Amino acid sequence: MNNIIKVSVRNLIEFVLRSGDIDNSFMSMGRALEGTLAHQKVQKSYGHEYQAEYSLKHSLKYHKFVIEVEGRADGIFIFPDKVVVDEIKSTTRNLDDIEEDYNHLHWAQAKCYAYIYSLENHLDKIDIQLTYFHIDTEEIKKFQRSFSFDDLKEFFLNIIEQYIKWASLTFDWAELRNNSIKSLNFPFTKYRKGQRELAVATYKTIKEGKKLFAQAPTGIGKTMSTLFPSIKSMGEGSISKIFYLTAKTITREVPINSMKIMIEGGLRSKVLIITAKDKICLNDEVKCNPKDCTYAKGHFNRVNDAIMDIFKNEDMMTRDIIISYANKHHVCPFEFSLDVSLWADTIICDYNYVFDPQVYLKRFFEGAGNDYVFLIDEAHNLVDRSREMFSASLNKSDFLDLKDVFKERYPNIYKGFNKVNSKFNWIIKDLKIEEEYYQIDEISDLYYPIKSLITSMEPWLIEEKDHEKYEKVIELYFSMITYMNIWELYDEHYVTSMENKDRDKIIKLYCVDSSYLLKQALFRGKSSIFFSATLTPLEYHMDLLGGNKDDYHIRLSSPFPRENLCLMIRDNISTRYKDRERTYIDVVKSIESLVLRKKGNYFVFFPSYIYMKSIYEVLVDRNPNLNLIIQEADMRETEREDFLNKFSKEDDLIAFAVMGGIFSEGIDLVGEKLIGAIIIGVGLPQICFERNIIKDYFNHHIEQGFEYAYIYPGMNKVLQAAGRVIRSEEDKGVILLIDDRFSNYRYRQLFPSEWGHYKRVSSRINIDSVLDEFWKN
Structure with missing residues (x-):
């Protein structure tokens, strides 16, 4: 029988009987440890008749399920004339305020232990003792009750019956989901070049429980090539859950749309998007306690009904859907979404929820070897993000x-x-x-x-x-x-x-090197797929992202016709910091060449805000009628959306943005929405204290300090920015790279193979000539 449910006594009780408020008011970080020590102190005070940390396990057939319940009682007294199950609770509350029915969950947990023990040992009656230990005063208060086996059995089966309705829902859903997966076809009439190879590699990697590092050019359809085989693997029982991990909120739209496409094609799958607490909170301030937030007050009284409601009625659980159900049931939307995640098939969320040691989702990852797959989008971003996490x-x-x-x-x-x-x-x-x-x-x-x-x-x-x-x-x-x-x-x-x-x-x-800690974190799942258009060089990323020699890796070439991209390099201009001011005019004239030669929408990417604003002012002064917009630091989400929406509404837009920023990757501007990009500089991170620490570290270990600290991260920004231009087989566009270092072998060797047809240009006349030839075809 496959319908086996394993659940701990504690989780069983807390899920079925939970009630009350969310209260994240401060509690001592040391109390958990003190609580453990308190348990040990009480346990050691008893005599030989006391058996501490008594393991209990019970398996029962209930309807179409086999339920395996296990747990560990704090202790059991075995006297000649009676048996007492002891449940110890440490507290800082005044013991005078604690009455016998202070917390019904404490009795409930102990009653489950007592039932299993009575069943195993054929007892008609058993006692339960609740022992409250005050951490600061070390005073003890005890309550004891006797229970008949029949009463305990009735209580236990009632708990199981309530839990079964959830288990039943889950198993029925899994059957419906898996049947839909069996009949699910790849959602497009044909695979793009390289797309099938990536899908097959992803499927094989998941089956074997390994890691895959995939460098796949922009436009290949990486998201669908990883999600589709993951869904198929789920239907075959290889994995139970998919985590699609992103670095930025703005990049989540692609996996959301990919899942919608498969759902429209007949897939049944519960998809959840986890939104950060401060972005989904319905309270005036993010204060998670019953005093300051009405959603926190009584949250646990209502949340199970909210979960059941959303599970029965929604497959795609976006931020707006979560908020609507949170409002309907008056529960905290963030905590509600975390609870819903337990029932979701695919979770789309930030890297933090798997990797960050302070905030990762412990409810999934407390044990090793869980059967999850991690799909790590724009994986090049995880190098620096993980350094900060750790x-x-x-x-x-x-x-x-x-x-x-x-x-x-x-x-x-x-x-x-x-x-x-x-x-x-x-x-x-x-x-x-x-x-x-x-x-x-x-x-x-x-x-x-x-x-x-x-x-x-x-x-x-x-x-x-x-x-x-x-x-x-x-x-x-x-x-x-x-x-x-x-x-x-x-x-x-x-x-x-x-x-x-x-x-x-x-x-x-x-x-400085987070690879070891990332490698440990990856053991939280069965398989991990790292993918990006810019895992360049691949060996560097495998090294820093926790890869091994025996991990799979794949490099795919662009699926689009080379002749649709006009790539020019102007390598007679230096954009180094010391040379910038004297080359402002040359840079501006190069921008003018592109944007004035053919009307359309263009991106201009810079290595810094200061440099960008300086060029912006010169360009505006020379061309007051140009339709210019510029990225601001710390833009709010609505401002980002307004910025991007302009590309859909206008056809003569010149947008200034920063390389490595929110607009240089993960956005999809197809067709006439974007026809060109000017990339100024080789993207090197600003020389700073921490970058030099990285340089020193990798110089010492592998003699590639400057490459690891500056060149590789910089060129990945360049390649990401360039990837905004050609997004489909019909797209046609131009890219102009401006910097004398682009002709240097250290940088040129990092060019993708499809850039082999680039043209060197040295003046505005050169640029105009190349553009005239390109646009007339």
């Missing part, structure tokens, strides 16, 4: 700004802040740091002052929730927690850096 920093200014909050009423906390400040100063002085410094070894002097301060701050955070500086204090507290968590990961892949900036001093545990 790094942590502290600013001395935060401690200085907040220490006076505690001066009057909390002198111990005030002293703790001063100790951390003093350690900052001592480290700067001892290491003679003037501006920037890093070392391979840990700087351990801050460890104990920070650890001590975390502990001393906790009473304040519990008692002073209405303080005007509360949000800033708790933000610093969690920064320290993150710092200590990252400290536990520190090894030879890290450096400790210090920056001395005026009043501020910054210490950072910087993960």
Whole structure:
């Protein structure tokens, strides 16, 4: 029988009987550990008749299912005349306030343990004891009740019956889904060139539980080539869930549309898009507690009905759909979406939810070897994103700004802040740091002052929730927690850096090479597919993204006719920082050549905002009638959408944007929406302290420091920006690369094979001549 359900006693009870509020108000980070120690202390206080951590397991056939329930009771007393199941709960609440029916879930969990024990040992009656242990005072309060086997059986089967309606829903859905997958055909009449190869490679990789690194040019249909074989693998039972991971919100539209196409073609699949809490919150402020948010109050009383409702009525669960059901049932949309994720087949979400050690979805990934596939879109972005996920920093200014909050009423906390400040100063002085410094070894002097301060701050955070500086204090507290968590990961892949900036001093545990930690995170699933148009060079990305020698890799060529792309290189202009000002006019004239020769929509990409604005001003001054728009820093989502919508509405648009930014990748402007791009510079990241740390690290390990820190990341930005132009077989467009380094072998060797027909141009006359020839054909 395949209808086997495995569930723990705790998860069974918490799901079926959960009720009450969401309350993310501060609770001590050390309480979980203290709770474990409290359990151990109580357990050790008993005699030989007590058996601690008693494992229990029961399998029963119920309707068409076999349910395997297992758990571990805190302890069982086995006396000559009776048996007592002991359930221990640690608490900081005053024991006088805890009555016998303080929490019905505590009794329910113990009753399940008691039922299984009674069944195994043929008992007609058994006792249950709830033991409440006060963490601070170490006082104990106990409640004890006797239960008949028949009463426990009735209770247990009632819980199972409630759970079965969910299990039934899941199994019935899986059957419906899998039948639809069997009859699902590839949604297009034919595969594009290279698309079938990628789909087959993805299918084979999932079957074998391996990793695939796929460099597939823009327009090949990477999303469908990875989603379709993943869906087929799900229908065959190879995987149970698909995680489609993106770096940016704007890039989610492509997988959403791909799933919609398959659903329109007959697929039944539950698809969920997880939106960040601050972008989906319905409250005035993101405060997840019953006092400040009516959606948090009573959330758990209503959420199961909300899940059942959306599951029965929706397949594509977008942000708007989640919000509509959250409003209907008055539940927190973010927590609701996380609950719905347990029932979804395909989850489209940010990289963070799988890889970030602070926020990854532990509900899926607590064990190793889960049968999930990770489809990692625009995988080149994960190199730098993962470095930041596994790094942590502290600013001395935060401690200085907040220490006076505690001066009057909390002198111990005030002293703790001063100790951390003093350690900052001592480290700067001892290491003679003037501006920037890093070392391979840990700087351990801050460890104990920070650890001590975390502990001393906790009473304040519990008692002073209405303080005007509360949000800033708790933000610093969690920064320290993150710092200590990252400290536990520190090894030879890290450096400790210090920056001395005026009043501020910054210490950072910087993960220079996150490949090892990514490799560990990938064990949370069965298979991983990394894909991008710009995994260039492939060996570099496999190295930094946790690849192995035996992982699969594939390079695919462009499916589009080469003659549809006019590629020019103007390599007699330097865009290096020192040369920019004197070459402004040459760059502007090159832009004018393209946009004035043929009316249409163009993108102009720059290596920085400052450079972009300087060229923008010169171009506007010379051409006041041009239809120009420019990307601003920190654009809101609606502003981004308005920016992109202009390409659909206008036909003479010149858009200025930054390479590596929100508009240089993951957007699809087909046909006349975009006919050309000018790319200025080789995309090198700005020379800075952290980039030089990367350079030093990889120089030391593989003698490719400048390539790993600057050239490869830069050229990936160039290739991504260029990929905006040709998006379909009918598209025709021009690309102009401006920089003298484009003729250098170190950069040219990173060109894709389909760029072999590029033309070198040295003047506006050259450009005009090439364009006239191209556009007349």
